[in-house]
Amino acid sequence: MEGSTREGNSREGSAKATQGTDVAYAKAQQGGGRVPARAGLPNGGGGPPAGAASACHRPQSMRRTELIHRTVDSPLGSLLLVASPAGLVRVAYSVEDHEDVLEGLEALAPGGVERAGAALDGPARQFEDYFAGRRNEFTVRVDLPDPPPTFGAQVLQTVQRVPYGAVATYTDIAALAGRPDSVRAVGAACARNPLPIVVPCHRVVRLDGSLGHYVAGPAAKRWLLRFETLGPDRQVPTHRPGR
Structure with missing residues (x-):
């Protein structure tokens, strides 16, 4: 209910804005x-909201053993999703050049960067739901390189x-x-x-x-x-x- 009220207030505020x-x-x-x-x-x-993407932080020096990737279509073009066993590592727009992004991540993955099978279907569905207007926040696990401090x-x-x-x-x-x-x-x-x-x-x-x-x-x-x-x-x- 709170989310619906907040979204309603935001849309009402937008309607008052001058066109353009x-x-x-x-x-x-x-x-x-x-x-x-x-x-x-x-x-x-003080931290992510309840139900939002939960983070697994690790030092920059710690290498992921393996990474998997896939793309998902969106109104903003193809999005590259890359994940480690701990969670989502990277989301990249096509303007960033997906091949360059994957090449840059290879140094973090001694086990290689492989195309995902069904392992990234869950995160991909969350993006599809977001762009369809069915989701206001992401609940995927994320694997960020910096420790919280x-x-x-x-x-x-x-x-x-x-x-x-x-x-x-x-x-x-x-x-x-x-x-x-x-x-x-x-x-x-x-x-x-x-x-x-x-x-x-x-x-x-x-x-x-x-x-x-x-x-x-x-x-x-x-x-x-x-x-x-x-x-x-x-x-x-x-x-x-x-x-």
Whole structure:
């Protein structure tokens, strides 16, 4: 019920925005979809929400024994999913070049990087449900390289608290992660996010409401914000990054 109310409020706020206005800017200005630092985030911003993607953190020096991969189609183009036995390691857009991503991950996998059989069907279904408007959060296990004490890991944990259909600013995330003066470091951590969409860094915008950087480009970030605000029933046009 709470999720439905939140989604309803976000859609109502979007309807008031001037046509053609950046959704993130409109939501930040109206305040209805903004998650300000002074208000905090659900569950205090201290970790992923109940039911959200759970993390298995490991030191950068620890190598995965093997990795598996598959792709899933989306309105934003083909998405590459890569997983270790512990969880999802990487989500990559086509503009990142899937072959380059897999080649870069080979150093972490002495056992090789193999095409998945049915092992990644569960995560793939969650992406399909998300883009069909049937899912507001991901519940897959994720395998992140940094242990929780690093600031980058704290940033990604905090970003997971930003609800579907809402936005927070880089300044908000810095404050909630415990280092209010480290706004640039928040941007850097979001830029290095290995699991876009699952860890929703697209919901983090600049203080003036403008979009800021996104790995698949600002048009993809705008598409995701519009999609989460309007829903698939409003027929948000398909966007292919790089086109």
